[in-house]
Amino acid sequence: MYFAFFWRVSTEDNQDPTASRNWQYTRARSLIEPHGGSIVAEYSDVGHSRSVPWQRRPGSKALLDALADPNRGFDAVVIGEPQRAFYGNQFGNTFPLFVHYGVQLWVPEVGGPIDPTSEAHDLVMSVFAGMSKGERNRIKLRVRTAMAAQAELEGRFLGGRPPYGYRLVDAGPHPNPAKAAEGRRLQRLAPDPITAPVVERIFAEYVSGLGIYAIAEGLARDGIPSPSAYDPRRNPHRCGTGWAKSAVRAILLNPRYTGYQVWNRQRKDEVLIDVTDVALGHETKLRWNTTEDWIWSERPAHEPLISRETFELTQELMRAQGKRPHQRKPHRSRHGYQFKGLLLCGIDGCGRRMQGQRNHDESYYRCRFPQQYALAQGLEHPRNVYLRERELVDPLEHWLGRVFDPDYLEDTVRRLAAAAGDTTTTAAPVAAAQARIQRCEARLAQYRAALDAGADPVLVAEWIAEVEAERTAATAELKAHKQRTRQLTADDIRHLVHNSTKARRALRRAKPEDKNELYRQLGLRLVYQPERHLVSAEVNPVGFLMCPRGDLNPHPLDRGLAPQASASAIPPLGLDHTAAPRRVRGKDS
Incomplete structure (x- = not known):
């Protein structure tokens, strides 16, 4: 059997990730090797608390995603220590996925795979998950009590940045x-x-x-x-x-x-991310304590x-004067802003990002420049600079759509095809995986020759099993890279972009937060110059992605796997935000 190995280590108590991984790996191997198992893949969470659900930990999330892949390259998952992997009710929320996809979960505490029909196995895993939660709570209590005593009785500086002064x-x-x-x-x-x-x-x-x-x-x-x-x-x-x-x-x-x-001015509270979905777990919030809770x-x-x-x-x-400290609540906007983080103030000496704000049920972007900042820099900056979002949306979408117009289509296809021809970055992972496979083949040939020459069969068999496991992992990696990497030809690009009308309609229908993600992937940068009533726009795309449905749903960019596109494929833009919709100024702007 081929196994994926999962391990976790916290860096909060200065543990050595290498040493922790090694003893968990040794424990996992001692469990599966008597049954003919070998480890071909590895997933880990380093520096992430066990209290965070699997879906929110990067290594755990990658393992869950791999379970759904029929070409994952392993048949089962082995965990060195369940207390480090599961916390509270996480086992009950996670194990059904293993059962659904037919992947066994092996842990040393049950001596092999967990039987989904066994009440004893379920009880054992629930006990260890509960012990994990109890251990974390005990550590928190001991640490907080010790810090309170050190601050009160010894007056010890407990770390952090020194106060100003x-x-x-x-x-x-x-x-x-x-x-x-x-x-x-x-x-x-x-x-x-x-x-x-x-x-x-x-x-x-x-x-x-x-x-x-x-x-x-x-x-x-x-x-x-x-x-x-x-x-x-x-x-x-x-x-x-x-x-x-x-x-x-x-x-x-x-x-x-x-x-x-003085200690304990602030505390960390764990609050539910979504009260309607407890499985998402908690997030940590810093909150101010009342003066009665301070430790002097x-x-x-x-x-x-x-x-x-x-x-x-x-x-x-x-x-x-009503200036007592108050609990600062996180501001979560109910409205999405299309140009969040993309629009800059163009006044000389400022250059700060303009913040989204709602006024009279409309979205605006504001640069609020405190007077003490202006005094410190000697700037002539208005206290507030505003730009209405709707005055920018239509001209920008029209400008972006021009790249798909018939007049620009062939030039766009030519430039993107030329950029896609540069496979230096996309070929690197494939070449590395192929080199690993070739090295494994050479080592297997050497071991077989040693076996023919009379070497110890047991020892050579162990060597061969290790190399075959490495070759299997490299083969799976190579296959994944080939599936994700495809060089676009001119015909491919022409097929993708020929229907510009649908593309523009999809852009208009998209949610503001989806548009914002798309603009970020395009490398959009907007600079508002209020004295000229002008917004200058620049696009520097880092990749050109194929979408199987032909729509504009934004997908995460995978740098190194997507062909690089040139910013010059997009016509230049200067927008007068006071002008009528869709008015695009000339190239000189």
């Missing part, structure tokens, strides 16, 4: 002898000589009566770098152009500036920047 300094050897032997040391907070005075200024100005916005404007006017500008590595996703009000508010709400170590150290743990009385006065002022 502080830096990390050495605090001596680690109290755990094993970690100390590895060179691990404790750290503590110490005032940063550059940013600590800024924190003191923020608290002093707020207590004196200045508002958060006025404080942010003053810091930007004085040229003081914001936290993300001072240390770009701590917030690489921030623009760092000025002081945001949220940054000032976060500093005013942080109790660690009093010199005390019994005595100061580092040098304070403000007194505790100043901090408490600040909190009273914020509560009086």
Whole structure:
């Protein structure tokens, strides 16, 4: 029998994936080899929690997808340790798929394949899945209790980024002898000589009566770098152009500036992704705890920047002004935006993505540029720049449709056919699989020659079984690549794109989120220049995919398997969003 081997390892407790995989692999082999089994495929989840359902883990999802493939190349699946694979009710939700597709599931705890008709086997797997859930809950409880005790009794810095105004300094050897032997040391907070005075200024100005916005404007006017500008590595996703009000508010709400170590300001809650489908599992949400749940150290743990009385006065002022911290709920838009993440603000010095917004039941895109950012950069930027979505949809779809017009069709076919002729990237996986098969054939010939020369038959048979398993896996991989890779000829492309009318109709009927995915695959980039009322569009497609139904359903691109298309196959576009629908400006625009 040919087996697929599945294993999982979590990186949360610094486990070595190689060592964990090896002992699980050894356990799996010891189970199947006495029955003549060999492993020809391998699936793994590294760094993914066992609490995540199989359908949401990449390795597990790939294994489930392979079960439905009649050419999967294996007859059964072996798992080294079921506690690492199944959690809670996951076995009950997953095993029916194995039964449906006729693939056996082998685990060491039952000494072979799981019998779907055996109540004992089902009970054993349910027990191990329950033990897995219990083990995870016990670990969470122990870790949280230990961290609370370390923060309260020792005032220990428990990791993470230091608050703005502080830096990390050495605090001596680690109290755990094993970690100390590895060179691990404790750290503590110490005032940063550059940013600590800024924190003191923020608290002093707020207590004196200045508002958060006025404080942010003053810091930007004085040229003081914001936290993300001072240390770009701590917030690489921030623009760092000025002081945001949220940054000032976060500093005013942080109790660690009093010199005390404070822990448990936030917690992780696991909430159902879909209350109507519990099998989808949970997702982790960070939520703020109330001040009553905070854990304060019994005595100061580092040098304070403000007194505790100043901090408490600040909190009273914020509560009086209605600025108390509130739980931030994730915003899930009920409306899809066709150009989400694709439309940029073209004002010089901005270049930020415009955000979708609904006004009067219409979709808009807005660039809101805070005044403190403009002050920091010396820009003339309106507070809000708006663009109505419907004024852009028709001209853009008309422009994209021009590539299929009769006047452009032959040029498009010629360019795409030329791009499809470059098989450098598509041939690489096929050549690698073919080379592996050739190496396996050469090794099998050597082993057979050794057997004829009088070598130990048992040892040689083991060698041959390993190489045959490797050759089977390489053959399955080669077959998969050949099925997914096909060079498009000019006739193929002409057949796909000749009916442009249907293509444009399908584009108009598509949902906004489907259009957005299609535009992303096309490499669409839009830049809005409000002073000229002009949207410049650029398409840089990374692939040209065949769709068996001839529609415009967006499919994920497989880089390296799809022929590369040239952006020059699409005519240039300049759109005047104030013009009538379908008006396309000339090439000079």
